[in-house]
Amino acid sequence: MKLDIALFAGVELGPGTLYSAITRLVDNGWIEPRGENGRQRPYRITMEGLERLQTQLERMQRLARFGLRRLRTICT
Amino acid sequence: MYLRKILVRQLLRLYPAAWRTEYGEEMGSMLLAQPLTASVAGDVFLNAIRQNLRRPDPWKAAGLFLVCWRSFWIVLPSVFQFSPAAWALFVQVDRSVFVLVAFSSGCWTVINEGDVWRGGLTGWVNPDWRPCAAGRCGTADHPGPGQNDSGLDIHRDRPLPPRQKPGLFWVRFCSCFSPQNAGTLVRSPSRPLGENTFPEIRRPSKRLMAFREIG
Numbered sequence: 001m002k003l004d005i006a007l008f009a010g011v012e013l014g015p016g017t018l019y020s021a022i023t024r025l026v027d028n029g030w031i032e033p034r035g036e037n038g039r040q041r042p043y044r045i046t047m048e049g050l051e052r053l054q055t056q057l058e059r060m061q062r063l064a065r066f067g068l069r070r071l072r073t074i075c076t
Numbered sequence: 077m078y079l080r081k082i083l084v085r086q087l088l089r090l091y092p093a094a095w096r097t098e099y100g101e102e103m104g105s106m107l108l109a110q111p112l113t114a115s116v117a118g119d120v121f122l123n124a125i126r127q128n129l130r131r132p133d134p135w136k137a138a139g140l141f142l143v144c145w146r147s148f149w150i151v152l153p154s155v156f157q158f159s160p161a162a163w164a165l166f167v168q169v170d171r172s173v174f175v176l177v178a179f180s181s182g183c184w185t186v187i188n189e190g191d192v193w194r195g196g197l198t199g200w201v202n203p204d205w206r207p208c209a210a211g212r213c214g215t216a217d218h219p220g221p222g223q224n225d226s227g228l229d230i231h232r233d234r235p236l237p238p239r240q241k242p243g244l245f246w247v248r249f250c251s252c253f254s255p256q257n258a259g260t261l262v263r264s265p266s267r268p269l270g271e272n273t274f275p276e277i278r279r280p281s282k283r284l285m286a287f288r289e290i291g
Contacts, residue, residue, distance in 0.1 A: 002106075014119030015106050019099050020126055041102050 025049070080112055087117060090124035092133050138181035145173060 006012050013021070022043065025031045030049030034042045045053070084107045088100050110116070128136065149166065158166070 014116055014123075015103055015110075016116075016120040016123030019103050020123045023095065023099065023127065023130075040105070 028052075080108065083112060083117075084108055087120045087124070090121060091127050092131055092136075094133070095127050095131060134181045134184045138177050142174065142177060145170075 002013060002015075002018060005018075022031070026033070026043075029046060030052055031043045031045050034044045084104055087107070088096055088104055091100065107116070107120070132140070149170070
């Protein structure tokens with residue numbers, strides 16, 4: 001999981017930070033544990049989590065688009 | 077490897093018990109799978125503090141509350157002058173709060189977490205609770221067991237049982253702030269230093285006794 005995050009986000013999370021984030025996501029009901037797989041426990045995103053993720057990504061996209069437009073205006 | 081296992085176990089013990097039950101094993105295996113550097117240990121330590129603030133164990137929350145409560149009553153007399161009647165009232169309220177918080181925290185721990193050992197220990201924090209549980213409560217005029225210098229229970233004239241020493245740091249720490257030991261921490265501004273604040277505490281120090289004998 002740590003490697004996956006490091007690959008797509010370019011951020012290396014410490015184990016404490018990672019599990020704090022997981023705890024928060026589980027508490028909010030955005031992900032849920034999917035049963036034990038040895039010592040590791042996979043998590044699954046819930047419907048509520050999907051909706052929340054979509055909202056967040058759309059907001060980030062809007063923000064990025066707006067920022068790029070502003071940057072282009074300044075450069076020209 | 078053995079030392080690393082011990083270190084990982086100690087780091088995980090910083091987290092609340094409920095959290096450890098849920099995520100402790102997988103986080104432990106993750107910590108063992110990677111080199112345990114200072115930054116990793118620091119990250120775990122800081123997030124343990126965060127988890128303790130988010131979902132504290134009831135006995136930790138109760139201990140923290142009692143420490144804050146006691147600290148408030150240490151600071152307050154330095155600002156305001158209290159009459160003896162007000163102090164007597166405070167002693168009553170103080171005892172009630174300690175008994176209530178310790179007992180309810182102990183009950184909560186036993187009922188919700190099934191941890192009888194820790195729950196019982198939390199209830200055991202309050203020294204006033206112990207004589208009450210044994211049916212031998214002390215009163216303001218009549219010191220409770222353990223308060224007299226003779227080592228005898230003044231109600232029954234028999235040797236006192238040895239004082240229990242709980243093993244947990246938090247329990248010992250909270251016990252320092254309990255009403256029975258408060259005379260060592262809180263002194264009334266209306267009385268000179270060297271005399272006890274609360275009327276029920278009449279235990280002069282050995283040094284003072286020796287001084288009086290010499291005098």
